[in-house]
Amino acid sequence: MGNSLHDALKAAMQKAGISLPEGKKHQAQPQEKRGNNTDRENAGSGNAPKPLPPQAQQQEQSFCGHMKEAGVGAVQFNKTRILESRGPGAQQEINTTAPPKSSAKRVVIFEYPVVKKEEKAIVPKQPTTKVETVTAKQQQPTQPKASETVNPVKEQRTDSLPPQPVPYTIEIEGDITANPLLTATPKMGNLLIPESDGRNEQLHTTKVDDEREVVIGLDFGTACVKVVISDKASGKSFAIPFSDDMGLSAYLLPSRVWLGDGGYSLSEQGVPRRNLKLSLMIAHACNEDCFADAAAFLALVVRRSRGWFLSQYADSYKKIKIFWKLTLGLPAATYEDKDLVERFKKLAASAWLIAGLESANIPKEIVKQVCRKAHEKDFARFSENPEISDTIFSVAPELSAQLYGFLTSTKFDEQARNIFMMVDVGAGTVDSSVFYATQGRGKKLQFNFCSNIVEFNGVANLHAERIKWLRQAFTAKDILKQIPLDLDTLATSTDKLHGVPEKIDDYFHGIELLFRSSEGNPDHMFYEKRLKYQVLAKTLKGAREKVTELSDFAGMPLYLCGGGSRMKFYQQLEQDLLSHKNASWFCFQPKKLEIPERLDVPGVRKDEFDRLSVAFGLSVLDVGKYLKQPTEPHSRSEPYQSPTRCPWCNALGVCYCG
Structure with missing residues (x-):
């Protein structure tokens, strides 16, 4: 035993009134031997060891306190304290998962709790044969007061983690009412009824002086449809x-159709069919009924569009044969998803x-027959139908169409860097991209993606996540029964989604949500x-891997639209993309x-055009000629990965150290 530990032990025993015979050193019995004997004794007698007499207990408690005053630390394992001495003043716990080092000198001390009045003493078990050791960090032992006596039972309970605080609280004040934005159904104006019903494709009867290609760009949005011809x-x-x-609202048609006794129609008669687009985007959710509802709705849209165009410009096209082309927006970044x-x-x-059917309304049975044939054949064979063989059908990624429409709406400067970033926030998805624009032969505009990502982070999905959280929180707090409406009714259908509250706190009046931290x-x-994470960690990271000059990012134009x-809530992106503390070149x-200039759109302000930009791009984009695929494909959706810190700049999540 080292001199420092021996001196401390001797001094503590003297203060406690315990005499040590002269000429003998206090030695601890070997742990294995004592443990084995104790086990045999307990096994033979079946009785627990007897507690020490009161005087011996008092001496033992006093002894432990004096040992601590002398700087000898202790760690409790199974009510046994194992001390290790490695030099003067250095006390460490022993790693019990491995055999102790030969240089370590150990002292086994038994502690007994204080026997309070009218309380039975808790007697610890004797040490067993197996001695466990734990490696602990070297630290200075705490110095208890002289009057304090350590209770081993209490020390064991402090090892457990404290209960975590609730991340939020809910306060109710007065009557609870839902935000009118969630309950009121927006009223749209009266549907226009053009002179031509749109069932006929042509105006000419006999003589034809010219032939024209006319393209219908149909932006089939989650919330509403927009069309440009x-x-x-x-x-x-x-x-x-x-x-x-008035204004932009006249050009937005909610994405819903009504099914009544007479068939499908746009008038509010019968049962409404909603969420038409979302079911089409998921293969396993797109059944025959979903496809039929969407086809009937788009058929009525085509009729209205053709009818308005032929009625409005009858004089210009009465002697012109029109070759129609229908370009439908594709809710994906690329053409990778062949099934979609x-x-x-x-x-x-x-x-x-x-x-092209004769009846004003569209019978459900005929729609079913047409859609069944479409399912039975591939597109090439289905489009050979004589009734539609003269029409060209194509699809184009909505983001690509929007980009091309954007390029044709601005004055192109060949000498500029012409690298842009665009984020289109829709009801269902968010499309984000970084792309270069160039001019090819004949000054035809071309663009190439550095990165483009499409994910389900639109307004409808934000709203759905909020409703899900509210349902769980109200259930946990047992206040769900106090809500005047069923939360499922607040999960507004996408065609009615004209706006949602800016914050989840504003969903109900009379309920205040208090969050202890932003993570809650x-x-x-x-x-x-x-x-x-989609815009910065995916889109910008993908672009960073393809852009050779970091200076191209400095001052890059950012178009937040949709x-x-x-x-x-979504405008926060503009602030987050203004600068980055770890990159001087990061500036959008x-x-x-x-x-x-070529678009005729009366009543729409300049800051509202972005709602029509996809439809415009679809109507002017020459698919396959101007559209270049990304050099590396990106999946439409990837699981979220927890951010880690950069080893160079210590940035959390997204780093631009290069």
Whole structure:
């Protein structure tokens, strides 16, 4: 035993009144031998060891306290304290998972709790044969007061983790009412009824003086449909109004159709069919009924669009044979998903075929027959139908169409860097991309993606996550029965989604949500883990791998557009993309899309054109000629990965150290 430990032991025993015979050193019995003897004794007698007499207990407690004052630390394992001495003043715990080092000198000390009045003493078990040791960090032992006596039972309980605080609290004040944004159904204006019903494709009867290709760009949005018709020969484009509303609202048709006794219609008669697009985007969710509802709805849209165009410009096209082309927006970044491409091409062809039916309303039985044939054949064979064989059907990624429409709406400067970033926030998805624009032969615009990502982070999915969180929180707090409405009814259908509250705190009046930290707020987690992660960690990281000069990012134009971009929740992206503390070159400049000179869209302001930009791009984009695929494909959705810190700059999550 080292001199320092021997001196401390001797001094403690003297203070405690325990005499040590002269000429003998206090030695601890070998642990294995003592343990073996104790086990045999207990096994033979079946009785627990007797506690020490009160005087011996008092001496033992006093002895332990004096030992601590002398700087000898102790760690409790199974009510046994194992001390190790490695030099003067250095006390460490022993690693019990491995055999002790030969240089270590151990002292086994038994502690007994204080015997309080009218309480039975808790007697610890004797040490067993197996001696466990634990490696602990070297630290200075705590110095208890002289009057304190350590209770081994209490020390064991402090090893357990304290209960975690609830991340939020809910306070109820007065009556609870839902936000009117969630319960009120927006009223749209009266549907326009053009002179031509749109069932006929042509105006000419006998003599034809010219032939034209006219393209219908149909942006089949999750919340609403937008249509632009372009005549390439005349160089003009026309946005199609659907109602007598003022401004932009006239050009937005909610994505819903009504099924009544007479068949499908756009009038509010019968049972509404909603969420038409979302079911088409998921293969296993797209059954025959979903496909039929979407085809019937788009057929009615085609009728209205053709009817308005032929009625409005009858004098210009009465002696012109029109070769129609229908380009439908594809909810994907690329053409990689062959099944999705095939499905949307069949949808476009089925809608065109149904639109030519004689009846004003569209019978459900006929729609079923057409869609059944579309399912039985591939698109190439289905489009050979004589009734639609003269029409060209194509699909184009919505993001690509929007980019091309953007390029044709601005004055192109060949000498500029012409690298851009665009984030389109829709009801269902968010499309984000970084791309280069160039001019090819004949000054044809071309663009190439550095990266492009499409994920389900739109307004409808933000709203769905909030409703899910509220249902769980109200259930946990047992206040769900106090909510005046069923939360499922607040999970608004996408066609009614004209706006949602800016924050989850604003969903109910009379309920206040208090979050202890941002990590407990579902809005914060959706923004950080889904939206911001998509735009910064995926889109920009993919572009960073392909852009050779970091200076190209400095001052890059940023276009935040789409219906969801009106929300402050999504406008946070502009602030987060202004600068980065770890990269001086990280600087994006927010800009607005401009209305193209060739587009006729009365009543729409400049800052509203972005809602029509996809439809416009679809009507002017020459698919396959101007569109270049990304050099490396990106999946439509990837699981979220927890951010880690950069080893160079210590940035959390996204780093731009290069």
